[in-house]
Structure formats: structure tokens, C-alpha cells
Amino acid sequence: MRRDHDALQRQTQHHGMRKGFDDCRANYPLRxxxxxxxxxxxxxxxxxxxxxxxxxxxxxxx
Incomplete structure (x- = not known):
């Protein structure tokens, strides 16, 4: 969970909330x-x- 949180924080800081969230979802590791x-x-x-x-x-x- 911490890893997910940190990745979302990084992406939203670089790309904004909408694109950052979309990038995290698109690149989420296969489960x-x-x-x-x-x-x-x-x-x-x-x-x-x-x-x-x-x-x-x-x-x-x-």
C-alpha cells in the first residue's frame, strides 16, 4: 500500500492529479x-x- 501511495504522489506531483492517476492505473503491476x-x-x-x-x-x- 505504501508503494502505491508513493507512486501516486510522484505521478501527481509531476503530471497533476488526473494524468498522474491515469498513469498509475495504466502502469499498475499485474496481480x-x-x-x-x-x-x-x-x-x-x-x-x-x-x-x-x-x-x-x-x-x-x-
Whole structure:
């Protein structure tokens, strides 16, 4: 969060609020959401199924 705040401050100081905000949004680092990822479990790893589902992953088993 601090990194986001600092980047926004820098951009708005150099380019003004509107362009600074637009630049921050356009160059924001890619973030992956757990729900977009599929995890396949087998063997002893099956004990992790509940934890992974709880975190939002899509889980399947062999």
C-alpha cells in the first residue's frame, strides 16, 4: 500500500492529479487473483484441499 501511495504522489506531483492517476492505473503491476488459478492435488497434497479452497483457489484432485 505504501508503494502505491508513493507512486501516486510522484505521478501527481509531476503530471497533476488526473494524468498522474491515469498513469498509475495504466502502469499498475499485474496481480493474479487466486480464483483464476487451478491447482491439481494428488497423494499427500490432498490434505491441502480445504486450505487452498478457503484461500479462493480452484482445486481438483487426481
Amino acid at each position: 493474479r487473483e487466486f480464483a483464476t488459478l487451478n491447482v491439481q492435488l494428488s497423494g499427500e497434497a490432498l490434505v491441502l484441499e480445504g486450505i487452498l479452497r478457503g484461500a479462493g483457489f480452484n482445486v481438483s484432485s487426481n
